[in-house]
Amino acid sequence: MREVAIIGVGMTKFGPTHLNIKELFAEAALQAIEQSNLKSVDIQALFVGNVLGDFAEGQMNLAGFLANEIGLGPHVPATRVEGACATASVAFRDAFLWVAAGFYDIVLVGGVEKVSHMGTSLATRAFAMATDSHYEELCGLTFPGVFAMLTHLYADKHGIPLAALKNQMARVAVKNHHNGTMNPLAQFQSEITMEKVLNGPMVCDPIQLYDCCPFSDGAAAVVIAGREVARKKIDKPVRVLGVGQGSAGALSRQKDFTVMQSRAASAGQAYKMAGIGPRDIDVCELHDCFTIAEIVASECLGFFDFGKGGTAVERGETDIGGKIAINPSGGLKAKGHPIGATGCAQIYEIAKQLRGECGARQVDGARIGMTDTLGGDAGTVVNIILGL
């Protein structure tokens, strides 16, 4: 395998927009191509993530249309990938493998989602399709419901009073909203208080509104290249040090899902490939679709002991400037979560952090960063480690 590097990244502002899927994708993709000092015609293949286009805009067979939108020729293979919320990270890992293998030199990876016009009821149903549809979705399970059950399971397992755990969870929301104030592309750029989080409407006991990330529109894109090309095109290529991907079945089959085995496997692969461990990570964009999700992810990735992730947040250990900066972008919680784009948006943030381009939210001296993207109730999990 040869070394692969990121040579350009692009991202739209996240949040409700009048742009459609193709327009959103084009904005992020053309930014990434321009930043790479390339033209569309230089792209040899496209891997693009989108989850709900069929339901949202009645558009299947999306990849070809997106390739054509940005001027890729008839000889350029375009592949749509779907892995629920991990979609764009799956696309990235697959694209990485093709370039690492030497089959392509320059590949565009992207992700895009457009859901703001769907309404909460249809969107909740469509999102719930990422759970086991034949048995568990029939129970009326929703994603806030999955993480609500996780919260109760976690409180019971670790003997943490629910009220204390809810405080730790609220602290995640406060931190990520604070980070979002420093990200001009974030959907929410205002502070939130503990009181507001803890007094929000109940969605699924004990998950309240401000424990949840929003429904979002948005797109993100990344250009990757083999080492030789990367060094010719730009000054500061960001190297892909490790990748991992894991799989799981229905939530009940996972039993104690406070520790997601597909994530543990995925992270293990990425660490092994990079030849490093959790202590070497300076900055991490991880999957905080709900506040409790950030806590369990930070434990499973090895940053904190099991049962201690919430305490770490309360102590400021995950703040920018803390032991490990988690979600300096604002995370899914404040930056927004256009599910098909999120993986590429996490990579966008880590690449910018390593290049030192993040302004007020810059993690000083960040040299190694990691992404963590959770698809559905852990059916698909991807981890990527990047370094200078």
Add this chain to the structure above:
Amino acid sequence: MYKLTHNQYFAALKEDNLMGLKCLECGTMTVPPKATCDRCSSTELEVASLAGEGVIRTFTVIRVAPEGLQAPYLVVMVELEEGPWLMGNLEGLEPDQASMDLIGKRVKLGHKVVAQMQYTAGEGVVPLFSLVD
């Protein structure tokens, strides 16, 4: 080839019988059914009946429902006596009465028929648990 299809599993559940697959290699019970053992991936499985009893491991009250469903309702994850965990709904308790005290409570299995909705593969049957005194 497929030892216990979802239609056969649903038909039994409609009679309040919980069917699963017992692994002939490692003894693990797999439920709901699938092509391979949940523990060791063996295809040497035989259809078996479960008691339909267990304890609640976790729960939630869904207050924002997907299209086609009426909130609030309770979703529970039950650890069955035979080992597997199984998701279902809980009846006999007002959703507003649900608290952490539910965890560890014993339940027994009944069923609920879910009519075909848009984007489902026909009628479904889900476990509907109730608390055992």
